[in-house]
Amino acid sequence: MQGDFELKGKKIILRPTTIEDMVDYERWNDPSLKAFQYDGPWYKNDDNLKKLIEIRKRKVKSGLTPPYRFLEIYTTQGKHIGWVNAGHNVNDPHATEIGISIKEDQYWGKGLGTETIVLWLDYLFREMNLTRIGFTTWQGNPMMIGLGKKLGFAEEARIRKSCFVRGQFYDRICMGILREEWETKRNDFLFLENH
Numbered sequence: 001m002q003g004d005f006e007l008k009g010k011k012i013i014l015r016p017t018t019i020e021d022m023v024d025y026e027r028w029n030d031p032s033l034k035a036f037q038y039d040g041p042w043y044k045n046d047d048n049l050k051k052l053i054e055i056r057k058r059k060v061k062s063g064l065t066p067p068y069r070f071l072e073i074y075t076t077q078g079k080h081i082g083w084v085n086a087g088h089n090v091n092d093p094h095a096t097e098i099g100i101s102i103k104e105d106q107y108w109g110k111g112l113g114t115e116t117i118v119l120w121l122d123y124l125f126r127e128m129n130l131t132r133i134g135f136t137t138w139q140g141n142p143m144m145i146g147l148g149k150k151l152g153f154a155e156e157a158r159i160r161k162s163c164f165v166r167g168q169f170y171d172r173i174c175m176g177i178l179r180e181e182w183e184t185k186r187n188d189f190l191f192l193e194n195h
Contacts, residue, residue, distance in 0.1 A: 005066070007123055009115040010191045014071040014084065014123075016064050017056055021072050024080045025053045028103040035082070035103050038141045041165050067127040073102065073116050081107045084120045086133075094131045096124065113147055118189050121151070125179055134176035138163050148175040152185040 007014040029049040030036075056070075070085040082102040089095070100116055102108060124133055134156065137144040148155075153175040161169040177185075186192055 007119040013074045034105045035101050136174045139170040153177045
C-alpha cells in the first residue's frame with residue numbers, strides 16, 4: 001500500500017508522492033533557491049517546476065506502484081524538503097541515473113543529502129536488477145561531487161566545457177557505483193536495515 005511505504009533513516013524519511021506535496025512544489029518554483037543554483041543551472045527553462053508538477057500530478061492520480069522511480073524527502077519532524085528520483089529505462093537498466101533536490105535552503109549542509117542518497121541507493125539496488133547506478137553533476141557543484149566520493153562513487157567521465165553558467169564554462173562530471181561496491185560500502189551506514 002502506497003500510504004504505508006517509507007524508507008526511514010535517522011534524520012529523514014522517504015515516502016511516495018501525494019497530491020498534497022504539490023503545494024510545496026508550487027512554493028519551490030523560485031529560481032532564487034540554492035537548488036536552482038547548483039542543479040543544472042545551465043538549463044534555460046522559464047517554466048521551472050511547472051512541467052514536473054504536471055507530470056507528478058498525473059502519475060499520482062494514475063497510482064504509484066513499486067518499485068518507485070521517485071520519492072519525497074521529509075525530515076523525521078515531518079518537514080517536506082525535496083525529492084529523489086531515478087532515471088530508469090527497463091530496456092537499459094544498468095544506465096540508471098539518480099538525482100536529488102533539496103529545495104529548502106536551511107536544510108543544506110546538515111547531512112540530510114547523504115542520508116537520503118544512502119537510503120535511495122540501497123532501495124534501488126535491493127528492488128531492481130541493477131549492476132550500476134550513476135549521477136551526472138558539474139564542476140560547480142562540489143557538494144554533490146564530495147557526496148559521491150564519500151559514498152564510494154567513481155568518476156567515470158568528464159565532459160569538458162559542456163555547461164555554461166554565469167559567464168563561465170564548466171565540465172560535466174559523471175559518477176557511478178557498482179552493486180558490489182555498494183554492498184561493501186553500505187556497511188558504513190548503521191541506520192540501514194539488515195545491517
